[in-house]
Amino acid sequence: MRRLIFALLLLASFALWRHPLASILSLALESDAHTHILLILPLSFGLIYLRREMLASHFEPSVVPGSVLLAGALLLAVAAKYVSSLPGDVRLSLSIFALVTWWIASVILCFGVQAFRSFLFPLCFLFLLVPFPTFVLDCIIAFLQHESAVSARILFRSIGVPVTLDGVTLSIPGLDIEVAHECSSIRSSLMLVVTTMILAQLFLRSWWRKVLLIAAAVPLSVAKNGLRIFVIAELGTRVDPDYLTGSLHHHGGGVFFAISVIGVAALLLLLRRTEVRTAERNFL
Numbered sequence: 001m002r003r004l005i006f007a008l009l010l011l012a013s014f015a016l017w018r019h020p021l022a023s024i025l026s027l028a029l030e031s032d033a034h035t036h037i038l039l040i041l042p043l044s045f046g047l048i049y050l051r052r053e054m055l056a057s058h059f060e061p062s063v064v065p066g067s068v069l070l071a072g073a074l075l076l077a078v079a080a081k082y083v084s085s086l087p088g089d090v091r092l093s094l095s096i097f098a099l100v101t102w103w104i105a106s107v108i109l110c111f112g113v114q115a116f117r118s119f120l121f122p123l124c125f126l127f128l129l130v131p132f133p134t135f136v137l138d139c140i141i142a143f144l145q146h147e148s149a150v151s152a153r154i155l156f157r158s159i160g161v162p163v164t165l166d167g168v169t170l171s172i173p174g175l176d177i178e179v180a181h182e183c184s185s186i187r188s189s190l191m192l193v194v195t196t197m198i199l200a201q202l203f204l205r206s207w208w209r210k211v212l213l214i215a216a217a218v219p220l221s222v223a224k225n226g227l228r229i230f231v232i233a234e235l236g237t238r239v240d241p242d243y244l245t246g247s248l249h250h251h252g253g254g255v256f257f258a259i260s261v262i263g264v265a266a267l268l269l270l271l272r273r274t275e276v277r278t279a280e281r282n283f284l
Helices: 002-016 018-030 037-050 052-056 063-082 088-111 113-118 120-129 134-158 186-203 207-238 247-251 253-283
Strands: 164-166 169-172 175-178
Touching: 002 018, 002 088, 018 037, 018 088, 037 052, 037 120, 037 186, 063 088, 088 113, 088 120, 113 120, 120 186, 134 164, 134 169, 134 186, 134 207, 169 207, 175 207, 186 207, 186 253, 207 247, 207 253, 247 253
Parallel strands: none
Antiparallel strands: 164 169, 169 175
């Protein structure tokens, strides 16, 4: 019976939120800053599948907290739809937040708080479906632009190239480089954070090591952006000016993303080794 109610609640959510779901799908397909949304549902389901043996556990329903959360999700959805003073992007974010809350409330209502705790990460991971409102996205992009320019300046200075930084514009002999909105690498940066979260969940146990690995994704992303600016500028000024507008500039993001993933993997390996050694000492 519980499984039937859960299935009905899920079907109801797809019916009630069909328009916001269509909107975030369109946004994910069209906007570089929201491409990561396409990964969230498959990754969440995959993480649940890896712990599928827990589904056979005898979880007790938690009717009261589940019902309260369902009511709260509906109130948020109503506010997102009918409060006209809210900007459209904020209304969409609020609506998807309400949808994820509905899904979590359905789990709690039908299977209990213990089930929610057992699948805490994959369920909370679903909140990454919530698209960033424009004002939040602008802040993230501005941060990436500025810090990427600072990172590139450090690299230029490390090899003795005279460089000045004015805002997000780097000046080296023979070339001025503006780290434009499109050069913030927002898509690869968010992809790196999502990838790091999954790796931390799969391979680490202690919460502080997970937090450390995920936090490291931000400076690694900035360093990756700075390296890309540095390499393209050096190739363009020392080898061939075509590098400044060529395929490496426009389509070389995958190469530098792979470098940042290698950095994450190296840190993950180090943290995992310390975790294993700690566990061995505690066992002894």
